[in-house]
Amino acid sequence: MDSERRSFLKSAAMVAAGSMVTSGTSLPVVQADEGVDDLPVSDGLSWNKAPCRFCGTGCHVQVGIERGRVVAIAGDKAADVNKGLLCVKGYHVGGILYGKDRLTKPLLRKEGKLVEIEWDAAIEIVAKRIFDSPKTFAFYGSGQWTIPEGYAAQKFMKGGLGNNHIDPNARLCMASAVTGFLATYGVDEPAGCYQDLDECDVLITWGNNPAEMHPVLFSRVTDRRSRGETVRIIDIGTRRTRTTDAANDYLEMKPHGDVAISLGIMHLLIANDNYDKSFVEKHCNFRGAEADAPTLQGESISEEEFRRRIAKYTPEHVEELSGVPAEKIRMLGELFGNHDIRITSLWCMGMNQHTMGTAINSLVHGVHLLSGHFGRPGDAPTSLTGQPSACGTVREVGTLAHALPGGRIVAKPEHREQCEDFWNLKPGSINEVPGYHTVKMFEQFTKPTAEGGDITTLFVQVTNPGQTLPNLNALFNDKKGLEDKFLIVSDVYPTATTQLADLILPAALWVEKNGMFGNSERRTQQWFKMVDPPGEARDDCWMTIAIAHKLFEMGHEGMKDKNGEFIFAIKDANGKEIPIWQFEHYYDTNVDKHLFEEYRLFSTMKHKNLAPYDEYVKARGLRWPVVQQEDGSWRETRYRFSEFDDPFVTKGQEFEFYHSSSNDGRAQIWFHEYAPPPEVPDDDYPMWLCTGRVLEHWHTGTLTRRLSPLNRAMPTAYVEMNSEDAKAANIRQGEKVVIESRRGTCELPVWIDGRGRPPRGTVFVPFFDETKLINNCTLEAHDPFSKQPDYKKCAVRVVKKTPVKVPS
Amino acid sequence: MLAKPQFPTMPLLFGEASAVPISGLIVTFQSSVAEHSNTIAVLRKIPEIDIGESAGSKLAIVIDSETKRRDQEIWDTVQQLPGVIDLAVAMVAFDEDHQAN
Numbered sequence: 001m002d003s004e005r006r007s008f009l010k011s012a013a014m015v016a017a018g019s020m021v022t023s024g025t026s027l028p029v030v031q032a033d034e035g036v037d038d039l040p041v042s043d044g045l046s047w048n049k050a051p052c053r054f055c056g057t058g059c060h061v062q063v064g065i066e067r068g069r070v071v072a073i074a075g076d077k078a079a080d081v082n083k084g085l086l087c088v089k090g091y092h093v094g095g096i097l098y099g100k101d102r103l104t105k106p107l108l109r110k111e112g113k114l115v116e117i118e119w120d121a122a123i124e125i126v127a128k129r130i131f132d133s134p135k136t137f138a139f140y141g142s143g144q145w146t147i148p149e150g151y152a153a154q155k156f157m158k159g160g161l162g163n164n165h166i167d168p169n170a171r172l173c174m175a176s177a178v179t180g181f182l183a184t185y186g187v188d189e190p191a192g193c194y195q196d197l198d199e200c201d202v203l204i205t206w207g208n209n210p211a212e213m214h215p216v217l218f219s220r221v222t223d224r225r226s227r228g229e230t231v232r233i234i235d236i237g238t239r240r241t242r243t244t245d246a247a248n249d250y251l252e253m254k255p256h257g258d259v260a261i262s263l264g265i266m267h268l269l270i271a272n273d274n275y276d277k278s279f280v281e282k283h284c285n286f287r288g289a290e291a292d293a294p295t296l297q298g299e300s301i302s303e304e305e306f307r308r309r310i311a312k313y314t315p316e317h318v319e320e321l322s323g324v325p326a327e328k329i330r331m332l333g334e335l336f337g338n339h340d341i342r343i344t345s346l347w348c349m350g351m352n353q354h355t356m357g358t359a360i361n362s363l364v365h366g367v368h369l370l371s372g373h374f375g376r377p378g379d380a381p382t383s384l385t386g387q388p389s390a391c392g393t394v395r396e397v398g399t400l401a402h403a404l405p406g407g408r409i410v411a412k413p414e415h416r417e418q419c420e421d422f423w424n425l426k427p428g429s430i431n432e433v434p435g436y437h438t439v440k441m442f443e444q445f446t447k448p449t450a451e452g453g454d455i456t457t458l459f460v461q462v463t464n465p466g467q468t469l470p471n472l473n474a475l476f477n478d479k480k481g482l483e484d485k486f487l488i489v490s491d492v493y494p495t496a497t498t499q500l501a502d503l504i505l506p507a508a509l510w511v512e513k514n515g516m517f518g519n520s521e522r523r524t525q526q527w528f529k530m531v532d533p534p535g536e537a538r539d540d541c542w543m544t545i546a547i548a549h550k551l552f553e554m555g556h557e558g559m560k561d562k563n564g565e566f567i568f569a570i571k572d573a574n575g576k577e578i579p580i581w582q583f584e585h586y587y588d589t590n591v592d593k594h595l596f597e598e599y600r601l602f603s604t605m606k607h608k609n610l611a612p613y614d615e616y617v618k619a620r621g622l623r624w625p626v627v628q629q630e631d632g633s634w635r636e637t638r639y640r641f642s643e644f645d646d647p648f649v650t651k652g653q654e655f656e657f658y659h660s661s662s663n664d665g666r667a668q669i670w671f672h673e674y675a676p677p678p679e680v681p682d683d684d685y686p687m688w689l690c691t692g693r694v695l696e697h698w699h700t701g702t703l704t705r706r707l708s709p710l711n712r713a714m715p716t717a718y719v720e721m722n723s724e725d726a727k728a729a730n731i732r733q734g735e736k737v738v739i740e741s742r743r744g745t746c747e748l749p750v751w752i753d754g755r756g757r758p759p760r761g762t763v764f765v766p767f768f769d770e771t772k773l774i775n776n777c778t779l780e781a782h783d784p785f786s787k788q789p790d791y792k793k794c795a796v797r798v799v800k801k802t803p804v805k806v807p808s
Numbered sequence: 809m810l811a812k813p814q815f816p817t818m819p820l821l822f823g824e825a826s827a828v829p830i831s832g833l834i835v836t837f838q839s840s841v842a843e844h845s846n847t848i849a850v851l852r853k854i855p856e857i858d859i860g861e862s863a864g865s866k867l868a869i870v871i872d873s874e875t876k877r878r879d880q881e882i883w884d885t886v887q888q889l890p891g892v893i894d895l896a897v898a899m900v901a902f903d904e905d906h907q908a909n
Binding site: 006009010012013014015016018019020022039064072073074075084085086087088090091092094095216219222225226227246709712 | 830831832833834836837838839858860861862863864865866867868869870872876877879880883884893894896897898899900901902
């Protein structure tokens, strides 16, 4: 970089930072038409918008491109989500494209060694495996699939193959949030939005560490404090974190204590008679699980019965169950009983990766409904997501094994018929039986065929199950007797999953392709391809379409619509089909736009209305439902179910839950009995193990571990220990120990009283490090409704690597 | 406050990168910038930092470092200075060799 250019960029950086500072005493108010005028444009440097590739916050960045490379990243001041700011991972997002070990050629394992092959051969191998046994094929994706990628995969599987064995890693991530929303409101995804963080008086983090995992969102709260506003932060958790450091109150709970705490708050609201009677009377029902065979719908119970069941959850009983002192439970009860303040609850994996995940999600929604802390800006129960499109691609497109696009499910005949109609397929094309959820899918893939393992070919895109599945020794790691099984992995870098792959497909990443994401606040975002992928890396969506077309050529009937045309056919203005299955023609048209416009048709049934693709090109995302106005413009919705903002609420209703599972416009306040975790410490395995993430690395570290500053800042996984536990076991700082559970082991250095501070009897291990697979130890026990495993609590012991020398 | 793990022999799993980043950052203090003169003085002593405008509790700075390692060191230092509650990114530009392996 020459000195003149360096000086120029330095000035630009100062202008960018300075404008954020001087734009007002608070974070800048975003104008929809705000441009990027203060970013440098000389020297061939051009800028375009994209959402960040990492978490579910959905920050927008401006990507600086020069000579076909990403050379700069700026926070996008026109973006309402992040108002021009980025966290340390966003700072480095441009670098994720340029790791030196990018996969650039298809690789086929032959006699144990990976050899390069051509794309045509790779596509033919995959298609032939599917053609020969379509029912034993499974497709595993993620919340990192773009919306069009997920939609194409969904249509290919459920529409084309009549096979529902498609599931995303989001099953491991937020499936319990989905079932919690469905059980409570009859429809998925949060009612509120990030504005709640700007308006709340009290922020409660339930087993959640947004200071590290969603730092830009957390900064919206700390920014208010720095301006003199009072925001009380109450952190409920099983270990102290950076969020605890900023909290006014820290309530340390035992694992599963959140269930007892939420029941205790509701008990107090009833006992103190300060729940919101008017809101409950007009807008809520009470519900409980059926005694014999509990379902997600449950059964109606009277308020009297609800009162009877919740009566035993006194503060003292809750203290016994949760470990949180009774006076703290009373403090929470008083806060929720105060109608003059606004309370926002935030949660993420702590409540979702939970064998009572559906229950605890429903209970926290119930706390807000019973207290009336709902539906006004700042009064919101809000779940966050960890992946950039867990909402957009998984929950809305419906890439789960039981789901169809737009909130439909395979089990409902009318939903299948609607999809077959939209897709112009023959009646009966879609299978009515839900496919395998993630844990079951991998059980069936890693079980020998002769023993009933009926998944023989598995295609993994945009995720790394070899590192993220629970109980890896059971569900993934190398096994005998699986010689007839075939694992296909599309990724950008070598991973723990590619290590066992039979076929590796090199993928394009982020701004190397067109894309759309949907973030945690129902915001659909769009970006265009800006640079070419390296070597022969190609779009995941293209891979799906190319495989589908190869099957079409082979005569697979499912790849034809009712008219005999290819199910992904796109025609030019003259009616001639564009051969998008040939990569050299893939960008002859905007495939994303075609797929999205088709997908939009599905979005109105559950009032998740989407605008035309071109509206997203102009915007920094739009929150659904997006409804066209009389003047032709498109209006997004910040607050669902609230008359003041949601166009689908009947006038005069104030609130209306128009997808109520009781078909009366009401939400459900659930009662669930507390139950202990599936595995608890005992004499053999006396410690709790909790797993999670760290600020510097995103999920399995596939991207962030290739960024040397981040990797240097956090080079290895570790086990956090309480100093008293370490002292009692004669374990020193930095010493290597082995974490052992009933399922496996993991060797790690010890970090005593580090960034996170677990209480006595608890250890914490992050899962980002592929050289230290803590998921060898975790438990695959899962929630009965969401099928989401519990990564937050199982029993382990900590074993010193070298025996202690006892002085003689 | 962030603290980093201190392990004596932590291996670097990936190679060094020699990119030369320039970043525009926003430092947020617990209270008005004017109340943190000691921390501002520390920032002024770091040669790679240029101090820009301030308003309320926010201060604009630019870091122009020779290596990414130095850039990260400065980032960590700033984040841990007294009174600093947040460090956010407004813009970062990096050279062509922005890559690790």
